[in-house]
Amino acid sequence: MSVTSEIVKDFKNFIKKKGLKYTSEREEILKEILKSKQHFDVDELYMKLRKKGSKVSKASVYRTIPLLVEAGYIQEVYKQDSRSYYEVTLDKLPHIHFICIKCKSVDEIIDDYLAERIQEEAKNKNYTPLTYHLEIFGICHKCKKGV
Amino acid sequence: MSVTSEIVKDFKNFIKKKGLKYTSEREEILKEILKSKQHFDVDELYMKLRKKGSKVSKASVYRTIPLLVEAGYIQEVYKQDSRSYYEVTLDKLPHIHFICIKCKSVDEIIDDYLAERIQEEAKNKNYTPLTYHLEIFGICHKCKKGV
DNA sequence: TTTAATCTTGAGAATAAGTTTCAAATTAAA
DNA sequence: TTTAATTTGAAACTTATTCTCAAGATTAAA
Ligand SMILES: [Mn+2]
Ligand SMILES: [Mn+2]
Ligand SMILES: [Zn+2]
Ligand SMILES: [Zn+2]
Numbered sequence: 001m002s003v004t005s006e007i008v009k010d011f012k013n014f015i016k017k018k019g020l021k022y023t024s025e026r027e028e029i030l031k032e033i034l035k036s037k038q039h040f041d042v043d044e045l046y047m048k049l050r051k052k053g054s055k056v057s058k059a060s061v062y063r064t065i066p067l068l069v070e071a072g073y074i075q076e077v078y079k080q081d082s083r084s085y086y087e088v089t090l091d092k093l094p095h096i097h098f099i100c101i102k103c104k105s106v107d108e109i110i111d112d113y114l115a116e117r118i119q120e121e122a123k124n125k126n127y128t129p130l131t132y133h134l135e136i137f138g139i140c141h142k143c144k145k146g147v
Numbered sequence: 148m149s150v151t152s153e154i155v156k157d158f159k160n161f162i163k164k165k166g167l168k169y170t171s172e173r174e175e176i177l178k179e180i181l182k183s184k185q186h187f188d189v190d191e192l193y194m195k196l197r198k199k200g201s202k203v204s205k206a207s208v209y210r211t212i213p214l215l216v217e218a219g220y221i222q223e224v225y226k227q228d229s230r231s232y233y234e235v236t237l238d239k240l241p242h243i244h245f246i247c248i249k250c251k252s253v254d255e256i257i258d259d260y261l262a263e264r265i266q267e268e269a270k271n272k273n274y275t276p277l278t279y280h281l282e283i284f285g286i287c288h289k290c291k292k293g294v
Numbered sequence: 295t296t297t298a299a300t301c302t303t304g305a306g307a308a309t310a311a312g313t314t315t316c317a318a319a320t321t322a323a324a
Numbered sequence: 325t326t327t328a329a330t331t332t333g334a335a336a337c338t339t340a341t342t343c344t345c346a347a348g349a350t351t352a353a354a
Contacts, residue, residue: 021301021350042340057304062341079226082311082340096265098274109268114261118243121256122283127245129285136269138276168321168330189311204333209312229311229340 003090004034007073014071025056029064033074039085039106078135080104094132100140107140150237151181154220161218172203176211177220186224186232186253225282227251241279247287254287 011030015022032049033040042065046058065086068074075089078097085106096109114134122129158177162169179196180187189212193205212233215221222236225244232253243256261281269276 019301023302023349025303055304059305059342060303063302082229084340096268098269098272100274101277107272107274109272111264111268114264114268117258117261117264118281118283121243121258121261122245122285125245125254125256126288127247127254127283127285128291129283130248131285132281132283134265134279134281136265136274136276136279138269138274138278141273144275166330170320170331172332202333206313206334207332210331231311 004031007034007090011068011071011073015067020067025060026064026067028054028056029061030068030073033068033086034088036088039077039087041083041085043083075131076133078106078133080106094134096134096136098136098138098140100143101137102139102143105140105142109136151178154181154237158215158218158220162214167214172207173211173214175201175203176208177215180215180221180233181235183235186234188230188232190230222278223280225253225280227253241281243281243283245283245285245287247290248284249286249290252287252289256283 008027008030011026012022015026028049029045032045032052032054036045042058042061046056046061049056049061065074069076069086073088073090074086075094076084077087077094078085078099080099093110093112093115096111096114098107098109099105100107118132118134119129155174155177158174159169162173175196176192179192179199179201183192189205189208193203193208196203196208212221216223216233220235220237221233222241223231224234224241225232225246227246240257240259240262243258243261245254245256246252247254265279265281266276
């Protein structure tokens with residue numbers, strides 16, 4: 001069984017356990033998201049679905065995202081220009097996002113040690129950490145060179 | 148000379164150097180911000196000014212904030228519910244903000260080592276870091292105990 | 295199956311932070 | 325002063341996200 005259909009089955013279970021109804025819209029949205037290999041926002045996702053001929057409304061996309069976050073398949077990873085960006089978080093720990101303030105490009109940096117230390121800091125302060133956002137704002141290599 | 152009037156003088160200089168005009172509105176806003184000991188958002192700041200009898204408009208508050216960020220007196224430190232929060236950054240390095248997803252309280256955690264490592268990570272990747280946001284989302288001690 | 299209760303949907307209205315517009319007021323240099 | 329350039333307040337605008345509600349879909353029971 002493919003990873004995707006495994007997740008779809010899991011999601012159906014999750015929905016049922018919550019006493020909600022499993023709909024084709026919810027499944028369509030999940031499947032489309034699982035195809036994304038990068039960060040995405042609601043508009044991008046919605047446009048992809050429409051192009052494929054899907055009839056889901058933007059409202060349903062907005063309504064499904066919190067469910068997928070709760071189920072643990074995606075996470076909000078940063079906000080830019082008052083828009084939220086998400087990414088699939090299968091086996092993926094939170095990580096650093098470097099955001100270039102000139103070209104708005106976003107790059108990922110993984111640092112396991114840093115991730116661990118962040119967890120520790122929360123625990124030291126008697127907090128129960130769930131997730132985190134670490135965004136470094138600056139100038140990327142290309143913009144520095146004036147490309 | 149007080150720290151505040153020193154900064155006010157500096158700010159006047161900064162404004163002049165940019166070829167802009169030094170106005171009472173800009174000074175009022177700066178002075179009010181310097182009084183804040185915690186994180187603030189535009190609405191809070193605007194309300195404080197109005198209560199004091201100030202006639203500044205919200206538009207001017209929105210227009211002055213980027214100048215104060217550029218001058219280095221304040222920084223945007225996190226976003227919550229589609230609102231930006233700022234704080235005075237006199238001698239204050241960026242630091243960790245722990246945000247309780249239940250009570251929405253925000254706590255600060257300082258970790259110089261972490262701060263240094265974040266800078267290094269950016270440089271390793273050939274980025275010029277300017278600032279960063281590190282927000283840990285979780286449950287605070289009080290909320291865990293059900294207070 | 296049918297039924298019936300409950301939930302979800304799409305469409306569009308509503309909300310609200312932040313930005314823009316523009317005429318009137320203010321600044322600052324001469 | 326005079327004058328050119330900038331800034332202001334008020335209100336209109338923009339835009340992501342949320343809300344509303346009637347119509348349609350799902351589910352468990354009959
Ligand atoms: Mn990422
Ligand atoms: Mn802080
Ligand atoms: Zn760049
Ligand atoms: Zn709390």
